[in-house]
Amino acid sequence: MIAAEGGINAATGLPDLLRLHSDVVRTQQMAAASSLDVARVEELLLRLDAVIDAVTAEVERARR
Secondary structure (H helix, E strand, O other): OOOOOOOOOOOOOHHHHHHHHHHHHHHHHHHHHOOOOHHHHHHHHHHHHHHHHHHHHHHHHHHO
């Protein structure tokens, strides 16, 4: 996913991803409360979780 190249740390975008994750969770909760299409929000949340997992794994590999 994100590689530590040219002095750029793999964790550079992690805080932004975590904030985005929080926003999607909040959107999911609001959609559920208002009977909107929760399935689409949940799909986005699953995709976002996968990206966060990949970035976190890359950060861990870079630390070793």
